[in-house]
Amino acid sequence: MSDAVLEVRGVTKAFGSRQVLRGVDLTVTEHRAVALIGASGSGKSTLLRCIDLLEDIDDGDVFLDGEVITDPAVETVAIRRRLGLVFQAYNLFPHMTALQNVVLGDMRAHGVPRREAEERGRALLARFGLEGREDDRPDNLSGGQQQRVAIARAFSGRPRALLLDEVTSALDPELVGEVLAAVRDLKAEGMTMVIATHEMSFAREVADEVAFLHEGRIVESGPPERVLTEPQRPETRRFLSRLLEAGRI
Amino acid sequence: MTETAVISDRRLEREAARRSKERRGQAIAAISTFVVVGGIAALVLTSPGWPTVQETFFSWSVFKESFPDVLRGFWLDVKLFVVVEVVVLVAGLLVALVRTSRAPALFPLRLLGTVFVDLFRGIPTILLVYLVGFGIPALQLSGLPTDPVVLGGIALSLSYSAYVAEVYRAGIGSVHRGQRDAALAVGLTDSQAMRHVILPQAVRRVAPPLLNDFVALQKDVALISILGPQEAFRIAQIAQGVNFNYTPLIAAALLYLAVTVPLARVVDRMGGGGGEVR
Ligand SMILES: Nc1ncnc2c1ncn2[C@@H]1O[C@H](COP(=O)(O)OP(=O)(O)O)[C@@H](O)[C@H]1O
Ligand SMILES: [Mg+2]
Numbered sequence: 001m002s003d004a005v006l007e008v009r010g011v012t013k014a015f016g017s018r019q020v021l022r023g024v025d026l027t028v029t030e031h032r033a034v035a036l037i038g039a040s041g042s043g044k045s046t047l048l049r050c051i052d053l054l055e056d057i058d059d060g061d062v063f064l065d066g067e068v069i070t071d072p073a074v075e076t077v078a079i080r081r082r083l084g085l086v087f088q089a090y091n092l093f094p095h096m097t098a099l100q101n102v103v104l105g106d107m108r109a110h111g112v113p114r115r116e117a118e119e120r121g122r123a124l125l126a127r128f129g130l131e132g133r134e135d136d137r138p139d140n141l142s143g144g145q146q147q148r149v150a151i152a153r154a155f156s157g158r159p160r161a162l163l164l165d166e167v168t169s170a171l172d173p174e175l176v177g178e179v180l181a182a183v184r185d186l187k188a189e190g191m192t193m194v195i196a197t198h199e200m201s202f203a204r205e206v207a208d209e210v211a212f213l214h215e216g217r218i219v220e221s222g223p224p225e226r227v228l229t230e231p232q233r234p235e236t237r238r239f240l241s242r243l244l245e246a247g248r249i
Numbered sequence: 250m251t252e253t254a255v256i257s258d259r260r261l262e263r264e265a266a267r268r269s270k271e272r273r274g275q276a277i278a279a280i281s282t283f284v285v286v287g288g289i290a291a292l293v294l295t296s297p298g299w300p301t302v303q304e305t306f307f308s309w310s311v312f313k314e315s316f317p318d319v320l321r322g323f324w325l326d327v328k329l330f331v332v333v334e335v336v337v338l339v340a341g342l343l344v345a346l347v348r349t350s351r352a353p354a355l356f357p358l359r360l361l362g363t364v365f366v367d368l369f370r371g372i373p374t375i376l377l378v379y380l381v382g383f384g385i386p387a388l389q390l391s392g393l394p395t396d397p398v399v400l401g402g403i404a405l406s407l408s409y410s411a412y413v414a415e416v417y418r419a420g421i422g423s424v425h426r427g428q429r430d431a432a433l434a435v436g437l438t439d440s441q442a443m444r445h446v447i448l449p450q451a452v453r454r455v456a457p458p459l460l461n462d463f464v465a466l467q468k469d470v471a472l473i474s475i476l477g478p479q480e481a482f483r484i485a486q487i488a489q490g491v492n493f494n495y496t497p498l499i500a501a502a503l504l505y506l507a508v509t510v511p512l513a514r515v516v517d518r519m520g521g522g523g524g525e526v527r
Contacts, residue, residue, distance in 0.1 A: 049430075052434055054430055054433060054434065077433075077436065077437075077438050080433060080434060080435075080436050081436035083434075084434070085434040087427060087430070087431060087434075089427060091425075091427040091428065091430060091431035092431070093428065093431065093432075093446055093450075094450065095449050095450050095453065104432075104435060104437070104445060104446075105435030105436050105437065108436075108437055108441050108445060109435060109436030109437055109441075110436065153435060154434070154435070156435075157435060157436055
């Protein structure tokens, strides 16, 4: 095991009788971005939540920097502090300002003093084009602005890896670009990422690898140009042609 | 140019129509209020018993005489109300937190919380005042309070804590689970997520129903009169017995209204969705 930041091995997860993950294997090495694609309901969100220990997995293991994190004896809170997760629906804290959203984790989970946390928080918001919106509450921000606050919030704990769950799918089309720009920015600085996405052109541009999740397994993965243009598996081909018909590519 | 003029005419026409409709609405409201209120007043004032009722319920001289005593008694009600309210806000929150906790170690406490709520919400408040007020002193254990005001306050606190715990619990349950997920995802512990993310939203949401319960509490403070303390209702009752005149009770009623009506207006103001309340 070389420089893998995240390694998912044989992970299975069922909700009641519904088997969602049936043995997922996925490796993400440092500074690389993996685009996780798959039909709606295929388990992309579930996989990301399992990695961030928001769901208990049934079988298999997840490793972070070579250390198993899915062992029941492991302190989940300490692990989550080393990962960042951005939700599809933003999940910002509505009773807090943008800045308070960003600094909460730094102050309460990482013990950063308020002044320093706020300084960093402001810089982070500015970096994602939110200068001047620090004191706005989420419901005074557009969807694109909210999602950028959410990205800043997930990034503020300086995570080893960032998990992004369809960060643009709740947005109006004209707001997608600004959020993708934020992700591009993180990629440029070498952030290790797993990006669940429906934006194939974005996956092609920003991801080093595309992994296709189908019926609870990663059935095909590889460089984007290969997986997206010459898929080897019939399931992948069918999924991509359906996206093409829907005008999503 | 001509086009805007045409639109302006139509607009003036519409505004005039709207104004006349409004005026007509107000006139109808005024007339119907006058008819209903006047009708009831006429009915009461011309009833054969009215002169007696006026003398026994609305006697100005009795009012003037009894009001200072009733007001003094009411001060006790207000003090008790404030103390019980603070106790209830804290105890109710603690019970709600225990009942919503997930830690396996807290299971016995959770069970206790459920029993507490079932018990004290299920017993009529007046019965609880009797049981605590007469039952605890009857045990003759040293160290237990014997002051009827304290005992009455304990009974009211038990009853209202049970209600308020359920209000808090509903508020906590109404916060979307994505909020907890997001709090955990930034590295907070379960209790930090509760304190910094879930509770602040829950409390904002339940502020109107909580205030509503406090309007009820302010009235129910009068129940301690059955244990003997000289609070407003009790004093009014005694004065009524002395004078064979019910006016002191009216004085007490007015004092309760002086507190509960403003509280009710605050509830109205906050009403609707707690979501917008900041
Ligand atoms: N908490 C849950 N309880 C029960 N079923 C769930 C839960 N979360 C997800 N599922 C189910 O798991 C499947 C995968 O969901 P999800 O991971 O959200 O897929 P995706 O993100 O790829 O659209 C879906 O059928 C969904 O209904
Ligand atoms: Mg999803």
